[in-house]
Amino acid sequence: MGFGALSSDDxxxxxxxxxxxGNICRSPMAEVVLxxxxxxxxxxxxxxxxxxxxxxxxxxEQADARTIEALARRGYDGSNHRARQFDPLSxxxxxxxxxxxxxxxxxLKAWAHRNRDRDKVRLILSFDPEQAHLREVPDPYYSDDAMFDTVLGMIERSSQALFRQIAPAIRQGVR
Structure with a gap:
């Protein structure tokens, strides 16, 4: 997915x-990392x-305590997160x-009423060629601290890949 020049005025x-x-493990990690x-x-x-x-x-609720701890071990602060449910009107x-x-x-694609909205939905690992074959990030909720660290590592790599794709288009739109 190419992003072209993205409008990015204030x-x-x-x-x-x-x-x-549930918005307490994987998505808060990705939000904080990106x-x-x-x-x-x-x-x-x-x-x-x-x-x-x-x-x-x-x-x-706050993010799962193990999420906050995994983020903290890598220098991120996830303590301000509060879970919310996705609103299809968003x-x-x-x-x-x-x-x-x-x-x-x-x-999410079922909640989207238009093709352009369905096209906005992407798997996080699809942005990282080295992890794309895995397709899914496992849910660490029923696992241990080590799995939270593993999941965070997957999310960090994918977020970096996503950022590398978006940043040039944003910078081009800023000029």
Whole structure:
């Protein structure tokens, strides 16, 4: 997926939402990781990140403690996260909706009422040629700390690949 020159004036940043199942493990990780990459590159005004879940089980809760701990071990702060459920009306406000497994991909594409909105839904590993063959990031929720670290590593690599694809188009649009 090429992004071409992206409009990135102050009024309309490129908006990305990461969506997993409960919005307490994978999607908060990706939101925090990409936000940090964007800030480090000085593009915080031009790229907006958020996250949500397909389900409503954890709405209002912090990220899973193991998520916060895994992020902290790598120097990220996930303590301010509060879970929310994805609102299908958000498609109009988003440029890209990134999911972690095929189940989420099916749900989000079913919630999208237009082809252009379905086209916004992408699996996170699809951005990283070295991990694309895996297709899905496993849900660490029923696993141990080591799996949270593994999942975070997968998300970091994929987020870096996504950022490498978006950043040049954003920079071109800024000029």
């Amino acid at each position: 009024a309309t940043p490129f908006r990305i939402s990461f969506v997993c199942t 936000r940090e990459q964007v800030a480090h590159a000085g593009l915080g005004r031009f790229i907006s990140t958020s996250s949500a879940g397909t389900g409503d089980w954890h709405v209002g 498609f109009d406000e988003l440029d890209l909706v990134v999911v972690f497994d095929r189940s989420q991909e099916r749900i």
